[in-house]
Amino acid sequence: MTPARGDHEARRTEVSEAVWRVLSTRGFEALTLRAVAAEMGATTGLLTHYFPSKKALLAHALELLDRRSQERPRRLVPADGGPPPAAGLARLRAALLDILPLDGAGRAGNRIWVGSWDVALADPELAEAHAARYARSRRVLAECVVDAQRLGELPAGPGAEGLAAGAQSFVLGLVVQALFAPGEFPAERQVELLDAYLAGLAAA
């Protein structure tokens, strides 16, 4: 790798950090080439060298969001290579806990994620990409549900897809509540509400 290439990569990382800071504090509404340049202490001209337009910056922001969501430590896929949580209901719980804003990183990521909905709903391509992400996530949850049903931890009756869609809805809405009222929904409260929800599914 030539120094020039290294510089380019280093600069892109620096831009990504600035984009992340703008989004997590001021949201997509404030994401402009100018705001990111100011955050970096650079000129708008330099930034347009990397991102020619606001749309390019936005696409980068959403890629970044995706990548960071994948890379952050998760209960479902432990970073230390250790075994994932057994199976069934425990696995479903881990997958849902991974979504909630239980710590600073979870809050920043979720704040950006929720903030992206306005922009994504206005652009058919972005909306489709978001819908595809949610559909993938529901499939993972549905597999956990099927497994939990097989283990007798969840009643066999209701369709796994419906339970997965319900569980995803519950958690997404809880994310929104927790972002707006962090004092009323600290981590313990979120976990308590999720556990009550899961206990309800198991008892139904």
Next chain:
Amino acid sequence: MTPARGDHEARRTEVSEAVWRVLSTRGFEALTLRAVAAEMGATTGLLTHYFPSKKALLAHALELLDRRSQERPRRLVPADGGPPPAAGLARLRAALLDILPLDGAGRAGNRIWVGSWDVALADPELAEAHAARYARSRRVLAECVVDAQRLGELPAGPGAEGLAAGAQSFVLGLVVQALFAPGEFPAERQVELLDAYLAGLAAA
């Protein structure tokens, strides 16, 4: 009322309609004085006469959203002055159905509502106003839960506040899913998922 005042009111209504159209099709990200003026076929200059800044326009948009949410026909508060749905679980169901995007107006309102989260999370004052709205809504739901517990329709065990927060989370998340994947979450499917959720609460 003088003609001049009538003109002013008529113009404000026209501006409100244009704001609503911009928000429901392109979201808060696209809400600029220029976009609203273009939507009205007016000049930006004329618009600044009514709204001197983007912040003023935004505040107006959120007021409009609030007012329209209150004014639209609701199951919980029938417009014809008829009796509201009895009590307990039926009343809880009506309140939750009122939130879902079950028709065109519900989709437009919810799309704007979800879109407002990015802007609201970036502004402590707006965030607090949103949090207060959700807290009020949870109190209404909690009253329904208490009533349903009194009627023996819901188990007395779990705290009404927790059930209300859970129900609100479930419905908000379902709104988001339905906006991104309207094909997968038509009205019938949303109602089916809500009913399965409520049945789970009752059986728990």
